[in-house]
Amino acid sequence: MSKTNSGYFFEDYHVGQVLNHATPRTLTEGDVALYQALYGPRFAMQSSAPFASPGPVTLVPKLDDLIVFHTVFGKTVPDISLNAVANLGYAEGRFLEPVEVGDTIRSSSKVIGLKQNSNGKTGIVWVRTTGFVSGDVPVLDYVRWVMVRKRDAAAPAPDPHVPDLAKAVDPATLKVPDYVDWSNYDFAAAGEPHRWSDYAIGEIIDHVDGVTLTDPEHMMATRLWQNTAKVHFDVTARPDGNRLIYGGHIISMARALSFNGLANAQLIAGINAGAHANPAMAGDTIYAWSEVLDRAETPNANVGALRLRLVATKGKAGDLCGEDGKYLPEVLLDLDYWALIPR
Structure with missing residues (x-):
């Protein structure tokens, strides 16, 4: 029996399947530095500790939201898109709680939709992924869909099920982090x-x-x-x-x-x-x-x-x-x- 992981193919999924993804990831200041080096974002909340924490105690700059997104997403790849042709889209994403340097993120996904493509060689898999810190505190939740190869083109196709997704996140459900204090926002420092x-x-x-x-x-x-x-x-x-x-x-x-x-x-x-x-x-x-x-x-x-x-x-x-x-x-x-x- 092979001990290596060849990843999931389209016919390996079923609606309702839950995938708890391996390798929780502890975020460090090194992740922040590498992100800055790769993309050079200049948003003040993630660049300046005094700007992000204008109170009497200056804390570290806030972790970029996309660092959280990429970390959660990366955990899912061996189970969702190792054999993908392309990552197609996203929906219903909400950043639920702030993540700090030193937090450990894990990810879990649930299959919510399947549809084989007309060529019979690939299919679309929809999953809802949640990222957690401290074991069970959700920090990010989103849906994505991926085109995945079939292992065997002759394998029977599952009954198609395309999830009904919201066209937009209700703004009333958006989370404003508790640490945000923009009562004396410094527009000059922000740029x-x-x-x-x-x-x-x-x-x-x-x-x-x-x-x-x-x-x-x-x-x-x-x-x-x-x-x-x-x-x-x-x-x-x-x-x-x-x-x-x-x-x-x-x-x-x-x-x-x-x-x-x-x-x-x-x-x-x-x-x-x-x-x-x-x-x-x-x-x-x-x-x-x-x-x-x-x-x-x-x-x-x-x-x-x-x-x-x-x-x-x-x-x-x-x-x-x-x-x-x-x-x-x-x-x-x-x-x-x-x-x-x-x-």
Whole structure:
């Protein structure tokens, strides 16, 4: 009997299946430093201890929300996407509790949907994943769906079940962390003067700057999150002989680029939807733009929520879909999320 893990294939899943993922991960200051080196985000809450903790006791800067996302996601890969063709999308994501350096994260997923593709060689698997600290305290919950290879194309297909997912996270359920005190928010230190009320629904923000992707950076990032998906490392795993850039790498790069125009969108509170529209490879130069989709109040009088569409693209700001309604080939990421911003 083989002692090695070849991963799950499409026919190995069933609706209701619970997968408790291996290797809990303790986050350290080293993770924070590597994240900063890879993406260079400049949001003040994650960069400055005095800004993040303006009270009499200065604590450490806050852990970037996407570090939590990547860590939770990485735990799931050996069970969900080791044999994936592509990670397709996200929905119903909520950041539930703050995570600090020194916390240990574990992940668990439940299969909530299955549908074989018409080619009979692959299928779509929907899972709801939850990340926990201190054993059983949920800190992040989201749905994602993945295209997974079949081990045997002749294996019978399961009855299709496509979950009914919310189009957006209800802003009334968004968590404003208890540590957030923006009553005397320092706009000069944050880098821009724009408040919640300065953003108009329908507004397009071109984040201007671009970044050329390289294999060493994305492979280092993918290893950092212990993401073992073959397509990110092994050039024989894809017919074109290219390493596929991890979609989360694109999310973090686009989020870092969005600082220019959204410097005060300090925290991610929820993920409404997301799609990796087209594959990204080393050598691609990506840009980012955002559209303001909605605004919502929160129970905290000093904090508002912006619903933002963040697009990573090789094209120009504002271009998303063609006349056929499909994503343009230069669009890499379409991420719909809620961000917290001072009012």
